[in-house]
Amino acid sequence: MVTVEADLVHVESRLASGQMDCPSCPDGVLACWGFARVRRVHGVTGPVRPRRARCRSCRVTHVLLPVMALLRRGYGAQTIWNALVLRSRGWGHRRIAENLGVPASTVRGWLRRVTGRVESMRAWFLQVAVGTGIDVAIPDGSGCGWSDLVAAIATAAAAIGARFGPAVVLGVMTPPLVMVAVSGGRLLAPCWPPAARRI
Ligand SMILES: [Zn+2]
Numbered sequence: 001m002v003t004v005e006a007d008l009v010h011v012e013s014r015l016a017s018g019q020m021d022c023p024s025c026p027d028g029v030l031a032c033w034g035f036a037r038v039r040r041v042h043g044v045t046g047p048v049r050p051r052r053a054r055c056r057s058c059r060v061t062h063v064l065l066p067v068m069a070l071l072r073r074g075y076g077a078q079t080i081w082n083a084l085v086l087r088s089r090g091w092g093h094r095r096i097a098e099n100l101g102v103p104a105s106t107v108r109g110w111l112r113r114v115t116g117r118v119e120s121m122r123a124w125f126l127q128v129a130v131g132t133g134i135d136v137a138i139p140d141g142s143g144c145g146w147s148d149l150v151a152a153i154a155t156a157a158a159a160i161g162a163r164f165g166p167a168v169v170l171g172v173m174t175p176p177l178v179m180v181a182v183s184g185g186r187l188l189a190p191c192w193p194p195a196a197r198r199i
Contacts (some may be wrong), residue, residue: 022056132163133159134163
């Protein structure tokens with residue numbers, strides 16, 4: 001699975017011109033290899049039909065998941081980001097669910113996933129911020145793990161925006177997009193931290 005920009009025309013042109021590196025081998029380049037199954041992502045207009053690509057060297061196939069979707073999650077990154085922000089304000093999962101129009105059990109699932117890894121996720125995003133940005137100001141801890149996590153993701157987004165300009169290859173760098181891009185879509189996956197990935 002490779003996270004790609006939402007602009008599918010750009011994805012096609014990068015694939016066609018051999019500009020997409022294979023994440024499975026050192027020198028491989030990805031080429032078009034059909035499409036993965038169509039999926040609907042709440043909060044994203046229209047069905048998402050991810051491109052499938054195959055490495056010209058190692059022959060491994062990869063699904064190119066648009067950056068606005070998290071792996072195996074039926075909701076867009078923006079919705080999940082909104083839930084994190086509301087949680088950082090002290091909201092419980094039921095109130096968040098009602099506000100976002102998402103089933104309470106779904107929101108509870110997201111928050112449970114993050115609860116055990118709030119601190120390691122914060123450290124991960126700060127590491128991205130420091131590794132990417134120039135003179136990044138690390139936000140002070142607020143005493144609330146959720147607020148600190150939200151601040152860390154925002155800091156990473158600002159650092160990437162400052163380094164590469166607001167519109168980098170994945171599109172305009174908002175916190176939800178950074179959340180997906182730097183975790184390779186695995187923000188809420190069972191294993192954390194995700195394997196290092198190229199943005
Ligand atoms: Zn390869």
